[in-house]
Amino acid sequence: MKVAELIEKRQSDWSELERLISELSQKVRKIDSIKLRRFGVLYRNACADLALVTAYQLPPDTTAYLHDLVARAHNQLYRSEAFQYRDWLFVLFVETPRKIFCDACVHISMLIFWGLFGLSAWLSYEQKLWPEFASSVVGEEQLERIVEMYSNFGGDRGLGGDVAMSGFYVFNNAGIGLACFVSMLFFLPGLVTLSFNAVYLGAVFGFMFRPENGDAGANFQNFVTAHGPFELTAIILSAGAGMRIGHKWLFTGGLRRADALRLGGREALPIVMCAVVLFVLAALVEAFVSPGNAAIVPWWMKGMVAVGSSGLLMVYFILLGYPWNRRSRLRRPLQQVGEIS
């Protein structure tokens, strides 16, 4: 058969496939089954045509057209996989806490954070070993500003203000957490972010707890109690999740580096999503519970919120996370390989 005739014969099929592709890319769910069947047939035919281009001696631009057509049809046929909501519960309440519990990276980031935080708080509080510590970390002006801010603390800003601030806290804190997660890919910038936050927060805490800041200190304590557990855990989790990816650079476990990174990414995603959820919870607490002064929300009530949220975290990370069933712990590495294959 001559080429011109062949192309003419196939052209109607190709055009029909093209029409179906554009229909599918608009609205996949509303296409009826007859059309979908037809799409399959046409796609396979186009594949067959592409396989035989050399044999048919088709001109190069027709070949290019066929490559393009098959590629587009292929991308409509094999579609992106959305999250399965049914799996979410399993991932959220069974898999993730167990992963986090056993995750060395989360442990390391927890050690780094609390270690630096404690050290810096102690240095800043104690004043004899390194008297200028707090002012050199935070800055003299900034310290004064903080003291001033907490001296006038407790001005009731109304429910509207609370709601607005909850939005701000999510925007700001979760953004910082995700930035920390992302920059952990190259370790150093992430470690700098994590350490900076730990040292800075520690210095402020130590400074505010000094006896000389009587009222401001009490107000500060009053403010940070309630949302502390959620927020600090969230920072640690996002840094740990980032580290999970970052350490795959060095320890590939016998895989190619690109594949190892990919595996790390899959492992880290639930952890960082968990951190985002905690950031949102922390923002809600920070906006609605923390700012009330002692007259509105007494300190013991905030303490109860802190204990309650810590309790929730304990239940999640330890009760759900502890590998009660030893077999499931043993099975984990195998499952990970299976996921990629």
Add this chain to the structure above:
Amino acid sequence: MSLVARRSTSADPSRWDRREQGVEGIHSPASTVLDTQFTVETPEHISFAFNIAGPFRRLMAYLLDLLLTQFLYWLIVIILMFVVSFFAVSIQMAISAEFAEFLTGVAVAIVLFGSFTVTWFYGAYTETYWNGQTIGKRMLSLRVLSTDGSAIDGSQATLRNFFRLLDLMPFVSPALLIGMEPELGEAFRVPTLGLGLLIMACTARFSRAGDWVAGTMVVFEPQLLQSKLAAFSDSRVASLASLIPNDFQISASFSQCLAHYVSRRGFLGPARCQEIANHIVPVLLERFRLPSDTDGDLLLCALYHRAFLSDPREQEAVSMAIPMIPEARIV
């Protein structure tokens, strides 16, 4: 697939061979990257090529998305603010100042929370539910795929969009450039995209850090027009074609050459056409026993006519030849 192959090398060495042959094309050590093309083998046992999108087309798509998400978003925000403040005034009069304040607070929270969501999850959402495309990518015919050519899933889309922040780094404060107040400069920091470009330059598939971690690539998926074969209005072409001896077989590569030539000759001047034709035409004229002053361009057109448009004798030959041709790419 390849991961398992590596892990179980000792158990099943034959899997290694398959890997070495380079099922994945670019990945394999055997093939090097020459073009920005990536060959995919589908379950239908056909391989076709994707064009991998370069950084600048992707930048355009990103800017479009940015324009949409930020500009449009803030436009909506401003309108919302106007509406809320308008109602707030009337509510303040009718009900109470506190309720109006509460309403404003809710609006601010929605705006800030929305901004957070849009910044971090817009790409993830659209790429998950629109089959690897955002609005900007759709406008520029780009699509995100897994590195093996299959569609991406939700976690890949989320990861690659989280890591965009890294690709935008380093953030430079314009204070350094134009001598702005340092405090103002701290607030306005401009992404330079340097790190993303650097990583893209170093990787085979223009992967930025996000693509790398998520195992994705971005392909260019243009909608090519169906090409028509050339038709010649000059009747001399057909008549010259009939003068070409019937036993002259036009090889596959020669017919490709002819197709390239004919598709371009409209853009070339007559002198250039002659120059190109002169590489081969004298030999062919001698072989066909045609007069040596025959126009070279005309002869190439006639050969094209013969190869693609009419072929009285080869009709049977080709249809018989198809099953035997070895290079048919059924893989």
